Amino acid sequence: MWVRGRPQDNSDCGVMFSRGIRFFSQLCTQRYEMIGELLGREQHDIALLQEVWSEKDFLFLKRKLSSSHPYTHYFKSGVFGSGLAVFSKHRIQDALLYKYSLNGYPYMLHQGDWFGGKAVGLVIVDIFGLKAHVYVTHLHAEYSRAQDEYLPHRMVQSWELLQFVRHTSCGADLVVLGGDLNMHPQDLGNRLLRSHTGLRDCYTETDTFDGCEDGHTLIAANHFSKKQDLIPFEKGIRIDYILMKGSQKVSMKCESLSTTKGPVADKPYPYSDHEALTAELALLHSEDSRQHGSSNGEDSHTGMASKCLEHILTKTFISFLDLDTVIYLAVYGTVTGLPVFIQNILNCVPKTKEAFMGLERHGGK
Structure with missing residues (x-):
């Protein structure tokens, strides 16, 4: 992902997905050269990239972008790295990495999710006097929509990601998350x-x-995409995102969003197997946002949370328990095994006891 901004209350935000496994990926060196040229030409404020597996490739981009993006950070995780990298025009004040507790299986050598150590990276950047918390992440691949054995892994990663964002974005004026959520x-x-x-999803906002149909970021027309990954979605799928949120100090609005569309002009191949995203964001200070009727979107999402929980919680009196704990343990227990799940449930005995007392008071109904 990359972000481009101007001191006026408008900023452009772009996201790019760079995928290159040295010695294995096709045209890896050429594509990193293209990505470096693009970032230097477009002058985005922040660039967030995924699957930069080789530190040598990161250092190549760091040298190439030293004048346009002098501040960088490479998030190291797993055996050969998380693949997450940040390039910024603005000084990076701090950085933090959280590695997801579930990352696939080590014996699946050909997939590599476990060895990469899927994670979420955070950089704190001062952009025109505003404290911006920018996140870059890459969740476990799906591989098969029909037989998705890694769904519990992505559920746990999603839960850990949202908790990480919630607890680290306090005090931020701007929050932007970009990455391959799969x-x-x-x-x-x-x-x-x-x-x-x-x-909020920039595509819907x-x-x-201007881009691929329905905002697809994995399309059949891409030279590097695996056609079996698109079954049964022949036109493509949207699995890469730019998400945003403002604050009481400033609100955010996405004025435009675009994607690349396969091959690059004058080149027979694209930047990556996924399409890059670019968004133009308007920043409105509190007084301006009230005049324009803008909001940060929290209220619009209140009802969505309860709808999501309906897929997991079906018992009426389950509300006596800590819902956050129940959701996380239910998914985590599915993966780690019943004994661990039972042990974690026993840790919630005080809350469980209170719930049963509530049931008894209501006559067991």
Whole structure:
């Protein structure tokens, strides 16, 4: 992802997904050269990239962008790195990495999710006097929509991601999250993320869109995309996102969003197997936002949270328990095994006891 801004209350935000495994990916060196040229030419304020697996490739981009993006951070995780990298025109004040507790299986050597150590990275940047918390992440791949054995992994990652954003974005004037969530817009993990954080999807919020049909970021026309990944979605899927949220000090509005459309001009191949995203965001200070009737979107997401929970919680008196704990343990227990799940449930005995006392007071109904 990359962000481009201007001191006037407008800023452009772009997201790019760079995928290059040195010695394995096709045309890896050439594509990093293209990405470096693009970032230097477009002058985005912040660039967030995923799947920069080789630190050598990161250092190449760092040298190439030293004048346009002098501030950088490379998030190291797992065996060969998280692949997450940040390039910024503005000084990075702080950075933090959280590695997801579930990351696939080590014996699935050909997939590499476990070895990469999927994670979320945070950089805190001062942009024109505003404190911006910018997140970049990459969740576990789906591989098969029909037989998705990694759905519990992405659910746990989604839950940990939203908790990380909630607890680290306090005090931020601007919050932007970009990355490959490997989830369709209406997938449960995606809706939980947006409903619990108040983050808004730039694709659904934008005034103007120019890009692939329905905002798809994985399309059949892309030279590097695996056609089996698109079954049964022949036209493509939207699994890469720019999410945003303002604050009481400033609100955010997406004025335009665009994606790349496969091959690059004058080149027979694209930047990556995923399409890059670019968004233009308007920043309105509190007085301006009231005049324009803008909001940060938290109220619009209040009802969404309860709808998401309906997919998991079906018992009336389950509300006596800590809902956050129940959701997380239910998914985590599915993956780690029944013994661990039971042990974690026992840790909630005080709340469980209170719930049963409530049931008894209501006559067990």
